[in-house]
Amino acid sequence: MAKDEGRAVYEAIRQIARWSNRPDTRAALLGRAGQDFSAVDVDLLRAVVSSGPVRISDLAHWQGVDKSTMSLQVRRLEQRDLIRRRPDPADQRAVLLTATAKGRRTCERMDVLGTEVIAQAFDDWPEDDRRALAALLGRFAADLTSSSPRLRATAPD
Secondary structure: OOHHHHHHHHHHHHHHHHHHHOOHHHHHHHHHHHOOOHHHHHHHHHHHHHHHOOHHHHHHHHOOOOHHHHHHHEEEEEEHHOEEEEEEEOOEEEEEEEEEEEHHHHHHHHHHHHHHHHHOOOOOOOOOHHHHHHHHHHHHHHHHHOOOOOOOOOOOO
């Protein structure tokens, strides 16, 4: 029986992923603040904002990519003045990434828009259903990520 529910949830996630990657949906979710961002850019900025200061190696581990790949991805955010590198006071050979004020504002604007889009999608649902969805979806996301590498012991938003 769990296989049937697993299939139903899997299909729902696929539909949500397809919906969220449509250009018109991405524009609504991210607004002008994130219109030119790749999905990786958005995730990395959110990770640095929520977990920074953070090492590039930690981000690479969290994303499951090589450190050199992560350096290229980080550079895009640096060029937009969304994050900056600074020496790690505990290890001068290492670098820490922190979000700039512009990066934090950009992330906040994207999150406000995304929250509004999702809230509107189920605005006519009964309050109990909205709360149940939020609780169950949060629990499901936590369970999915609990066995994955974590950034600073928490999964980025």
